[in-house]
Each structure stands twice: as structure tokens, then as C-alpha cells.
Amino acid sequence: MLRDLDNWYLNKSEPNKSCLQALRIWIQNSDEQITEAWKYRMPFFCFKGKMFCYLWVDKKSHQPYIGIVKGNQIKHKALLQEKRAKMKILPINPNKDLPIGLIGALLEKAKTFY
Incomplete structure (x- = not known):
């Protein structure tokens, strides 16, 4: 698993x-209850053993994003639902500083559903 994860990055x-x-x-260091996993050939993060969020790169824009598994329960203008039923994504511009405050706030909100 670790080899697949490392190779993906x-x-x-x-x-x-x-x-x-x-x-x-x-993400790994933000909470000791978050663990890394390799699911569906992509890097996932679990919270309390349940699928929590994942990292991916958009095929059209080629920009990375954080997918939040229970994102449909969070209302925030930065999150995009698109054609997903449960998940929402947070697009990340790789040429700018990471919006750590926003990411932290959204992940903290997502934790309340577990």
C-alpha cells in the first residue's frame, strides 16, 4: 500500500x-485520528477508521483538489458539488500558497459528521 501511495505522489x-x-x-498531521489509506487506486484519508477525504487531480483543469466524503452536508462557497451525490471538492491552486485556514476549517466541519 505505502509503495502505491508514494508512487502516486x-x-x-x-x-x-x-x-x-x-x-x-x-492532512496527516492535522489530527492523530486521521490515517492514510490506498482505496480505489487513490490516496484516501480516514477519520476514526471511516473514509474522510481524498486527494486527486482534475482531468480537465489539471489542478489538484481535496474531495470531502461527506461534503454534501457542508455549505460553503469554496466547495463544488458538480455531479457528485455525496462528495464535494475543494479545488487547490498549486501555484499559490495553500489556503490552510480554509482547509482546516472545512475538515474540522467534516469531522462533526463522524
């Missing part, structure tokens, strides 16, 4: 690679 091109690696580290 390493196979990305810059600036997405650095952005995704920074998000990985930040």
Missing part, C-alpha cells in the same frame, strides 16, 4: 507534485 509533475505532497503531510 512521485509520478505527478510540478507544481502539482509539491502541492499534493504538502497537502498529504498537512
Whole structure:
């Protein structure tokens, strides 16, 4: 599992690679109850053992995003639902500083549903 996870990040091109690696580290260190997992051939993060969020790169825009599993329960203008039933995504611009305050607030809100 760890090898697949590491390879997923390493196979990305810059600036997405650095952005995704920074998000990985930040999410893992944000709460000791968050664990990393390899599910559906993508990096997932679990909270209390349940699927919580994931990282991915949009196929059209080529920008990274954080997918929030119970995002449909969060109302915030930065989150996009698009054609997803449960999840919403937070697009991340890899050429700018990470919006750590926003990410932290959204993930804290998402934790309340677990």
C-alpha cells in the first residue's frame, strides 16, 4: 500500500507534485485520528477508521483538489458539488500558497459528521 501511495505522489509533475505532497503531510498531521489509506487506486484519508477525504487531480483543469466524503452536508462557497451525490471538492491552486485556514476549517466541519 505505502509503495502505491508514494508512487502516486512521485509520478505527478510540478507544481502539482509539491502541492499534493504538502497537502498529504498537512492532512496527516492535522489530527492523530486521521490515517492514510490506498482505496480505489487513490490516496484516501480516514477519520476514526471511516473514509474522510481524498486527494486527486482534475482531468480537465489539471489542478489538484481535496474531495470531502461527506461534503454534501457542508455549505460553503469554496466547495463544488458538480455531479457528485455525496462528495464535494475543494479545488487547490498549486501555484499559490495553500489556503490552510480554509482547509482546516472545512475538515474540522467534516469531522462533526463522524
